[in-house]
Amino acid sequence: MTASALFHTCYQDLLNGPLSHWLNTLPQQMDSWYRDDLHGEFKKWQRLLGKLPQVPPGNIDLRESVTVGDASSTDPYTQKQIEGLLRQFMPWRKGPYFIHGVHIDTEWRSDWKWERLKSHIEPLKGKQVLDVGCGSGYHLWRMYGEEAAGVYGIDPTQLFFIQFMAVKHFLGEAPVHFLPLGIEQMQPLKAFDTVFSMGVLYHRKDPMEFLNQLKSQLVKGGQLVLETLIVDGDEQTVLMAGERYAQMRNVWFLPSTSALIVWLKRLGFSDCKVVDESVTSTAEQRTTSWMESHSLQDFLDPDDHTKTIEGYPAPKRAVIIATKN
Numbered sequence: 001m002t003a004s005a006l007f008h009t010c011y012q013d014l015l016n017g018p019l020s021h022w023l024n025t026l027p028q029q030m031d032s033w034y035r036d037d038l039h040g041e042f043k044k045w046q047r048l049l050g051k052l053p054q055v056p057p058g059n060i061d062l063r064e065s066v067t068v069g070d071a072s073s074t075d076p077y078t079q080k081q082i083e084g085l086l087r088q089f090m091p092w093r094k095g096p097y098f099i100h101g102v103h104i105d106t107e108w109r110s111d112w113k114w115e116r117l118k119s120h121i122e123p124l125k126g127k128q129v130l131d132v133g134c135g136s137g138y139h140l141w142r143m144y145g146e147e148a149a150g151v152y153g154i155d156p157t158q159l160f161f162i163q164f165m166a167v168k169h170f171l172g173e174a175p176v177h178f179l180p181l182g183i184e185q186m187q188p189l190k191a192f193d194t195v196f197s198m199g200v201l202y203h204r205k206d207p208m209e210f211l212n213q214l215k216s217q218l219v220k221g222g223q224l225v226l227e228t229l230i231v232d233g234d235e236q237t238v239l240m241a242g243e244r245y246a247q248m249r250n251v252w253f254l255p256s257t258s259a260l261i262v263w264l265k266r267l268g269f270s271d272c273k274v275v276d277e278s279v280t281s282t283a284e285q286r287t288t289s290w291m292e293s294h295s296l297q298d299f300l301d302p303d304d305h306t307k308t309i310e311g312y313p314a315p316k317r318a319v320i321i322a323t324k325n
Helices: 008-014 020-024 026-036 041-050 075-089 111-117 138-145 158-173 207-215 255-265
Strands: 097-099 102-104 128-132 150-154 177-178 192-198 218-230 238-240 251-255 269-279 306-309 316-324
Touching: 008 026, 008 177, 020 026, 020 177, 041 075, 075 102, 075 128, 075 158, 075 316, 097 158, 097 251, 102 316, 111 218, 111 255, 111 269, 111 316, 138 150, 138 158, 138 177, 138 192, 158 177, 207 218, 207 255, 218 251, 218 255, 251 255, 251 269
Parallel strands: 128 150, 128 192, 150 177, 192 218
Antiparallel strands: 097 102, 218 316, 238 251, 269 316
Protein backbone atom coordinates (compact mmCIF):
# COMPACT_ATOMS: atom_id res chain seq x y z
CA MET A 1 0.00 0.00 0.00
CA THR A 2 1.12 3.56 -0.71
CA ALA A 3 0.34 6.77 1.13
CA SER A 4 -1.86 7.81 -1.80
CA ALA A 5 -3.94 4.67 -1.37
CA LEU A 6 -4.05 4.96 2.42
CA PHE A 7 -5.36 8.54 2.33
CA HIS A 8 -7.29 8.39 -0.96
CA THR A 9 -10.75 8.96 0.51
CA CYS A 10 -9.42 11.83 2.62
CA TYR A 11 -7.95 13.50 -0.46
CA GLN A 12 -11.23 13.04 -2.33
CA ASP A 13 -13.21 14.65 0.48
CA LEU A 14 -10.76 17.55 0.56
CA LEU A 15 -10.89 18.00 -3.20
CA ASN A 16 -14.66 18.32 -3.18
CA GLY A 17 -14.96 20.64 -0.18
CA PRO A 18 -13.84 23.96 1.31
CA LEU A 19 -10.48 22.55 2.42
CA SER A 20 -9.12 21.82 -1.07
CA HIS A 21 -6.15 24.16 -0.53
CA TRP A 22 -4.84 21.69 2.08
CA LEU A 23 -3.91 19.50 -0.88
CA ASN A 24 -1.13 21.99 -1.67
CA THR A 25 0.97 20.44 1.10
CA LEU A 26 -0.74 17.37 2.55
CA PRO A 27 -0.02 14.64 -0.06
CA GLN A 28 3.71 15.42 -0.02
CA GLN A 29 3.73 15.31 3.78
CA MET A 30 1.93 11.97 3.85
CA ASP A 31 4.27 10.54 1.22
CA SER A 32 7.25 11.60 3.32
CA TRP A 33 5.69 10.20 6.51
CA TYR A 34 4.94 6.88 4.86
CA ARG A 35 8.38 6.63 3.31
CA ASP A 36 10.59 7.81 6.16
CA ASP A 37 8.88 7.75 9.55
CA LEU A 38 7.34 4.32 9.98
CA HIS A 39 8.92 1.84 12.37
CA GLY A 40 8.69 -1.95 12.34
CA GLU A 41 5.70 -2.11 14.67
CA PHE A 42 3.62 -0.12 12.22
CA LYS A 43 4.13 -2.66 9.46
CA LYS A 44 3.07 -5.43 11.84
CA TRP A 45 0.01 -3.43 12.86
CA GLN A 46 -0.89 -2.92 9.21
CA ARG A 47 -0.81 -6.67 8.65
CA LEU A 48 -3.07 -7.18 11.67
CA LEU A 49 -5.49 -4.56 10.34
CA GLY A 50 -5.72 -6.63 7.18
CA LYS A 51 -6.89 -9.62 9.23
CA LEU A 52 -9.88 -7.83 10.77
CA PRO A 53 -13.00 -9.67 9.59
CA GLN A 54 -15.46 -8.04 7.22
CA VAL A 55 -18.69 -7.70 9.18
CA PRO A 56 -21.74 -5.65 8.11
CA PRO A 57 -21.92 -2.71 10.53
CA GLY A 58 -25.52 -3.24 11.56
CA ASN A 59 -26.81 -0.61 13.95
CA ILE A 60 -24.45 2.33 14.50
CA ASP A 61 -24.73 4.84 17.34
CA LEU A 62 -22.48 7.88 17.34
CA ARG A 63 -24.81 10.26 19.18
CA GLU A 64 -24.69 8.62 22.62
CA SER A 65 -21.58 6.42 22.26
CA VAL A 66 -19.29 4.94 19.62
CA THR A 67 -21.06 1.68 18.95
CA VAL A 68 -21.22 -0.51 15.88
CA GLY A 69 -23.35 -3.64 15.91
CA ASP A 70 -23.84 -5.70 19.08
CA ALA A 71 -23.22 -9.20 20.40
CA SER A 72 -25.94 -10.59 18.13
CA SER A 73 -24.52 -9.04 14.94
CA THR A 74 -21.86 -11.71 14.52
CA ASP A 75 -21.04 -15.22 15.72
CA PRO A 76 -18.98 -15.99 18.86
CA TYR A 77 -15.93 -17.09 16.85
CA THR A 78 -15.81 -13.84 14.87
CA GLN A 79 -16.35 -11.84 18.04
CA LYS A 80 -13.36 -13.54 19.68
CA GLN A 81 -11.33 -12.91 16.53
CA ILE A 82 -12.21 -9.21 16.64
CA GLU A 83 -11.29 -8.91 20.31
CA GLY A 84 -8.03 -10.79 19.88
CA LEU A 85 -6.91 -8.56 17.02
CA LEU A 86 -7.97 -5.32 18.72
CA ARG A 87 -6.00 -6.31 21.81
CA GLN A 88 -2.89 -6.38 19.63
CA PHE A 89 -3.21 -2.59 19.47
CA MET A 90 -3.02 -2.03 23.23
CA PRO A 91 -2.76 0.17 25.17
CA TRP A 92 -6.12 1.80 24.38
CA ARG A 93 -6.24 5.14 26.19
CA LYS A 94 -9.22 7.09 24.78
CA GLY A 95 -12.71 5.63 24.36
CA PRO A 96 -14.74 3.57 25.13
CA TYR A 97 -15.75 1.70 21.98
CA PHE A 98 -18.31 -1.04 21.47
CA ILE A 99 -17.55 -3.16 18.40
CA HIS A 100 -19.91 -6.06 17.67
CA GLY A 101 -20.24 -6.83 21.37
CA VAL A 102 -16.56 -6.22 22.19
CA HIS A 103 -16.25 -3.50 24.84
CA ILE A 104 -12.92 -1.68 24.51
CA ASP A 105 -12.73 -0.40 28.07
CA THR A 106 -10.17 2.35 27.64
CA GLU A 107 -8.09 4.08 30.31
CA TRP A 108 -10.06 7.31 29.88
CA ARG A 109 -13.83 7.70 29.92
CA SER A 110 -13.63 10.18 27.05
CA ASP A 111 -17.41 10.06 26.78
CA TRP A 112 -17.61 11.90 30.11
CA LYS A 113 -15.50 14.74 28.71
CA TRP A 114 -17.74 14.93 25.66
CA GLU A 115 -20.87 15.10 27.79
CA ARG A 116 -19.38 17.98 29.79
CA LEU A 117 -18.74 20.13 26.74
CA LYS A 118 -21.21 19.25 23.99
CA SER A 119 -24.11 21.37 25.24
CA HIS A 120 -21.87 24.46 25.42
CA ILE A 121 -20.39 24.49 21.92
CA GLU A 122 -21.92 25.80 18.74
CA PRO A 123 -23.83 23.10 16.80
CA LEU A 124 -21.50 21.10 14.55
CA LYS A 125 -24.10 20.23 11.93
CA GLY A 126 -22.79 20.95 8.45
CA LYS A 127 -19.44 22.25 9.72
CA GLN A 128 -15.79 21.50 9.04
CA VAL A 129 -14.11 20.41 12.28
CA LEU A 130 -10.49 19.82 13.33
CA ASP A 131 -9.37 17.97 16.47
CA VAL A 132 -5.72 18.69 17.32
CA GLY A 133 -4.14 15.85 19.31
CA CYS A 134 -7.07 13.53 18.63
CA GLY A 135 -5.64 10.35 20.19
CA SER A 136 -7.35 7.27 18.80
CA GLY A 137 -10.09 9.45 17.34
CA TYR A 138 -12.88 8.79 19.82
CA HIS A 139 -14.12 12.38 19.75
CA LEU A 140 -13.92 12.47 15.94
CA TRP A 141 -16.74 9.93 15.82
CA ARG A 142 -18.78 11.86 18.39
CA MET A 143 -18.32 15.01 16.28
CA TYR A 144 -19.56 13.15 13.23
CA GLY A 145 -22.46 11.92 15.33
CA GLU A 146 -23.38 15.59 15.76
CA GLU A 147 -23.65 15.78 11.94
CA ALA A 148 -20.43 17.63 11.16
CA ALA A 149 -19.88 17.70 7.40
CA GLY A 150 -16.16 16.97 7.59
CA VAL A 151 -14.14 15.80 10.59
CA TYR A 152 -10.34 15.78 10.64
CA GLY A 153 -8.04 14.72 13.45
CA ILE A 154 -4.29 15.20 13.65
CA ASP A 155 -1.92 13.35 15.96
CA PRO A 156 1.63 12.13 15.21
CA THR A 157 1.32 8.95 17.29
CA GLN A 158 1.34 5.90 15.01
CA LEU A 159 -0.48 3.60 17.42
CA PHE A 160 -3.36 6.07 17.68
CA PHE A 161 -3.59 6.14 13.88
CA ILE A 162 -3.78 2.34 13.78
CA GLN A 163 -6.45 2.28 16.49
CA PHE A 164 -8.49 4.82 14.52
CA MET A 165 -8.16 2.76 11.35
CA ALA A 166 -9.27 -0.38 13.22
CA VAL A 167 -12.46 1.34 14.42
CA LYS A 168 -13.07 2.87 10.99
CA HIS A 169 -12.79 -0.61 9.46
CA PHE A 170 -16.01 -1.55 11.27
CA LEU A 171 -17.81 1.78 10.96
CA GLY A 172 -17.24 2.03 7.21
CA GLU A 173 -16.76 5.01 4.94
CA ALA A 174 -17.48 8.40 6.46
CA PRO A 175 -16.01 11.91 6.10
CA VAL A 176 -13.94 11.29 9.23
CA HIS A 177 -10.19 11.28 8.75
CA PHE A 178 -7.04 10.93 10.87
CA LEU A 179 -3.80 12.47 9.63
CA PRO A 180 -0.49 11.65 11.37
CA LEU A 181 0.66 15.24 11.74
CA GLY A 182 1.59 17.65 14.49
CA ILE A 183 0.05 21.12 14.54
CA GLU A 184 3.45 22.61 13.72
CA GLN A 185 3.33 20.82 10.34
CA MET A 186 -0.01 22.34 9.39
CA GLN A 187 -0.22 25.18 6.92
CA PRO A 188 -2.48 28.00 8.21
CA LEU A 189 -5.66 26.82 6.54
CA LYS A 190 -8.05 29.38 8.09
CA ALA A 191 -10.86 27.06 7.00
CA PHE A 192 -12.30 25.17 9.99
CA ASP A 193 -15.52 26.29 11.65
CA THR A 194 -14.55 24.63 14.94
CA VAL A 195 -11.14 23.61 16.23
CA PHE A 196 -10.88 21.33 19.26
CA SER A 197 -7.75 20.86 21.34
CA MET A 198 -8.24 18.62 24.34
CA GLY A 199 -5.39 17.59 26.60
CA VAL A 200 -2.54 19.13 24.58
CA LEU A 201 -1.77 22.69 25.74
CA TYR A 202 0.13 21.63 28.86
CA HIS A 203 2.44 19.46 26.75
CA ARG A 204 3.70 22.47 24.77
CA LYS A 205 6.83 24.39 25.73
CA ASP A 206 5.43 27.51 24.09
CA PRO A 207 1.70 27.69 24.86
CA MET A 208 1.27 31.05 23.09
CA GLU A 209 2.67 29.70 19.86
CA PHE A 210 0.41 26.67 20.15
CA LEU A 211 -2.70 28.81 20.69
CA ASN A 212 -1.73 30.90 17.67
CA GLN A 213 -1.36 27.72 15.62
CA LEU A 214 -4.89 26.70 16.61
CA LYS A 215 -6.16 30.16 15.70
CA SER A 216 -4.55 29.93 12.26
CA GLN A 217 -6.76 26.94 11.39
CA LEU A 218 -10.04 28.76 12.12
CA VAL A 219 -12.21 30.82 9.83
CA LYS A 220 -12.98 34.31 11.06
CA GLY A 221 -15.72 33.90 13.65
CA GLY A 222 -14.83 30.23 14.13
CA GLN A 223 -14.92 28.62 17.57
CA LEU A 224 -12.01 27.22 19.56
CA VAL A 225 -12.84 24.50 22.10
CA LEU A 226 -9.89 24.18 24.45
CA GLU A 227 -9.64 21.61 27.24
CA THR A 228 -6.57 21.58 29.43
CA LEU A 229 -5.13 21.09 32.89
CA ILE A 230 -5.48 24.14 35.12
CA VAL A 231 -4.72 25.31 38.64
CA ASP A 232 -6.74 27.56 40.90
CA GLY A 233 -5.70 31.21 41.02
CA ASP A 234 -6.01 34.68 39.55
CA GLU A 235 -4.92 36.23 36.25
CA GLN A 236 -1.26 36.01 37.28
CA THR A 237 -1.30 32.34 38.34
CA VAL A 238 0.60 29.84 36.20
CA LEU A 239 2.23 26.68 37.55
CA MET A 240 5.35 25.51 35.75
CA ALA A 241 5.84 21.90 36.76
CA GLY A 242 9.20 20.45 37.65
CA GLU A 243 10.70 17.41 35.99
CA ARG A 244 7.40 15.53 36.40
CA TYR A 245 3.76 16.31 37.02
CA ALA A 246 1.61 13.30 37.97
CA GLN A 247 4.55 11.26 36.73
CA MET A 248 4.34 12.83 33.25
CA ARG A 249 7.66 14.26 32.04
CA ASN A 250 6.25 16.46 29.28
CA VAL A 251 4.10 18.86 31.29
CA TRP A 252 5.05 22.54 31.12
CA PHE A 253 2.54 25.27 31.98
CA LEU A 254 -0.69 24.92 33.97
CA PRO A 255 -2.48 28.29 34.05
CA SER A 256 -5.51 29.32 36.02
CA THR A 257 -8.64 29.79 33.92
CA SER A 258 -8.36 33.55 34.50
CA ALA A 259 -4.80 33.57 33.17
CA LEU A 260 -5.78 31.41 30.22
CA ILE A 261 -8.54 33.82 29.25
CA VAL A 262 -6.00 36.68 29.37
CA TRP A 263 -3.77 34.69 27.01
CA LEU A 264 -6.63 34.05 24.58
CA LYS A 265 -7.74 37.68 24.53
CA ARG A 266 -4.17 38.89 23.95
CA LEU A 267 -3.98 36.56 20.94
CA GLY A 268 -7.14 37.91 19.34
CA PHE A 269 -9.94 35.73 20.64
CA SER A 270 -13.21 37.10 22.00
CA ASP A 271 -16.25 35.72 23.82
CA CYS A 272 -13.91 33.63 25.99
CA LYS A 273 -15.88 31.55 28.46
CA VAL A 274 -15.09 28.82 30.97
CA VAL A 275 -17.89 26.30 30.50
CA ASP A 276 -16.64 23.51 32.76
CA GLU A 277 -14.15 22.84 35.54
CA SER A 278 -13.75 19.27 36.80
CA VAL A 279 -11.29 17.49 39.06
CA THR A 280 -10.21 14.32 37.27
CA SER A 281 -11.36 11.29 39.24
CA THR A 282 -9.93 7.80 39.41
CA ALA A 283 -13.20 6.61 37.89
CA GLU A 284 -12.58 8.71 34.78
CA GLN A 285 -8.94 7.72 34.29
CA ARG A 286 -7.91 4.25 35.44
CA THR A 287 -6.18 0.99 34.64
CA THR A 288 -8.25 -1.53 32.68
CA SER A 289 -7.65 -4.81 30.90
CA TRP A 290 -7.17 -2.74 27.72
CA MET A 291 -4.60 -0.42 29.37
CA GLU A 292 -2.74 -2.37 31.99
CA SER A 293 0.04 0.02 33.04
CA HIS A 294 -0.12 2.63 35.80
CA SER A 295 -2.85 5.25 35.72
CA LEU A 296 -4.12 8.19 37.77
CA GLN A 297 -4.44 6.34 41.10
CA ASP A 298 -0.71 5.61 40.96
CA PHE A 299 0.11 9.25 40.24
CA LEU A 300 -1.64 10.74 43.28
CA ASP A 301 -0.33 11.07 46.83
CA PRO A 302 -1.60 7.86 48.46
CA ASP A 303 -2.40 9.75 51.66
CA ASP A 304 -3.94 12.84 50.07
CA HIS A 305 -5.66 12.55 46.68
CA THR A 306 -5.87 16.34 46.40
CA LYS A 307 -2.17 16.27 45.50
CA THR A 308 -0.04 14.51 42.91
CA ILE A 309 2.72 12.21 44.04
CA GLU A 310 5.12 15.14 43.55
CA GLY A 311 3.03 17.43 45.79
CA TYR A 312 1.35 19.55 43.11
CA PRO A 313 -2.42 20.12 43.02
CA ALA A 314 -4.17 17.02 41.66
CA PRO A 315 -5.27 17.14 38.00
CA LYS A 316 -8.11 19.57 37.39
CA ARG A 317 -9.37 20.31 33.90
CA ALA A 318 -11.31 23.12 32.34
CA VAL A 319 -13.08 23.62 29.03
CA ILE A 320 -12.84 27.10 27.55
CA ILE A 321 -14.60 28.21 24.37
CA ALA A 322 -13.52 31.30 22.42
CA THR A 323 -14.21 32.96 19.08
CA LYS A 324 -11.61 34.03 16.54
CA ASN A 325 -11.94 37.75 15.78
